[in-house]
Amino acid sequence: MAALANWLWRWLVGGDVSPERFRWQAPEEKRVLLHVGCGRANRSHLPCAFQAPEWHEVRVDLDREVEPDLVASVTDLSAVPDGAADAYYASHVIEHLYWFEVPQALAEARRVLKPNGFAVITCPDLQEAAAMIAEDRLYDVAYYSPAWPITPFDIVFSYRPFVERWPLTMSHKCGFTLTTLVAALREAGFVACYGMRRPQAFDLWVVATSAPLSESELTELARTYLPEPLGAKAVAVGK
Numbered sequence: 001m002a003a004l005a006n007w008l009w010r011w012l013v014g015g016d017v018s019p020e021r022f023r024w025q026a027p028e029e030k031r032v033l034l035h036v037g038c039g040r041a042n043r044s045h046l047p048c049a050f051q052a053p054e055w056h057e058v059r060v061d062l063d064r065e066v067e068p069d070l071v072a073s074v075t076d077l078s079a080v081p082d083g084a085a086d087a088y089y090a091s092h093v094i095e096h097l098y099w100f101e102v103p104q105a106l107a108e109a110r111r112v113l114k115p116n117g118f119a120v121i122t123c124p125d126l127q128e129a130a131a132m133i134a135e136d137r138l139y140d141v142a143y144y145s146p147a148w149p150i151t152p153f154d155i156v157f158s159y160r161p162f163v164e165r166w167p168l169t170m171s172h173k174c175g176f177t178l179t180t181l182v183a184a185l186r187e188a189g190f191v192a193c194y195g196m197r198r199p200q201a202f203d204l205w206v207v208a209t210s211a212p213l214s215e216s217e218l219t220e221l222a223r224t225y226l227p228e229p230l231g232a233k234a235v236a237v238g239k
Contacts, residue, residue, distance in 0.1 A: 030056035031086040034112060036074045037093030040066050047120065049225050050089065058085075062169075075104040080112045087225075088112065088119040094181075095123045096158075099174045106188035110210055118209045119190065120225055125197050125204045126175040129155040142202050155202055178204050182236050194222040196232040206236075 031054050035046070038059040043051055050057070060077070061068040072079055074093055088109045097105055109119050129152040132142060141149040154160060162170040176184070181204055182193045190208035197204055205226045213221070215237055 030054060032084060033057045033087045033089060034060060034077075034080065034085040035089045036060045036077070036109075037090055037096070038066065038068055039063070041091070045091075046089065047225055047227055050087070055087075075101050075108060077108045077112055082111055083114045083117075085112045086114055086117050088117070090119075090121045092123055094121060095172045095175050096169065097173060102174065102184055103188060106185060106190075110189050113210065116209075116211055118207055118221060118225070119185070120205070120207050121181070121185070122203055122205045123176055123181065124155045124172075125177070125199075125202050126156065127177045128197065128199050128202045143200065150202070176204060178206075178234060178236055181206055182208075182238065186238070192218050193236065193238045194218045194226075195236040196222075196226065196229055197234050198227075198230040199233050200230045 033046075033050055033055045035041075035057050038061050043057055046057065058070060059066075059068040060070045060072050060074075062071065062073050064071055070079055074090065075097070090105075090109070094102060094105065113119065129142065132138070132140060132152045133156075138153050139151050142152055142155060143150055148159070148161075150159065156172065156175060157163070158170050158172040178195050178197050182195050185193050185206060185208045190210055192211070192213040193206055193208040195204060195206035207218075207222050207225055209218075209221070218237060
């Protein structure tokens with residue numbers, strides 16, 4: 001049956017293309033957004049600019065139950081050709097990797113992006129959580145997510161009810177400050193990076209490109225695709 005299905009797809013689309021690979025290909029007039037580690041997030045969870053009609057979202061996740069367009073790990077996007085995506089988006093994904101997997105994931109992000117493409121990555125801000133921990137407030141509420149309160153413990157180790165249910169996949173296995181996240185991106189070959197800390201949300205946001213940009217070009221890219229600063233404490237801009 002599988003062989004017959006694959007033959008039908010080859011007959012319909014031409015060439016040896018698997019059904020899964022065909023699903024993520026975008027119409028020619030669209031820009032491809034690779035949304036990795038998407039989970040159950042839908043288009044409304046994307047930064048506003050990515051919700052524009054010009055963008056074709058390709059949802060990527062290891063969990064088939066969330067019905068992604070492509071079942072794959074962030075450390076192995078081999079089903080995606082080199083330079084296939086205009087943008088790469090990872091929200092609260094990178095901290096679920098072991099430290100040695102981070103370079104692998106970022107190398108894949110750089111590989112799948114077009115020469116003028118860019119990556120947007122957001123993750124918890126360990127520095128902001130550490131400030132509360134230093135005050136012995138490990139289990140105090142740091143902020144309220146749309147569904148539940150989050151403590152510094154949850155920021156560092158992941159939300160406890162999720163970890164209890166899915167310990168292997170939902171635990172945080174590493175973490176970042178703004179400086180170390182930007183450094184990891186630069187070590188992976190991203191040349192221009194713009195990052196910010198949002199203390200009210202206890203998160204970090206970085207946009208990065210492989211191509212060099214002027215400071216004004218990089219700032220405009222960040223203004224377009226990063227969320228509102230919410231009183232950002234620090235910004236790192238690098239060409």
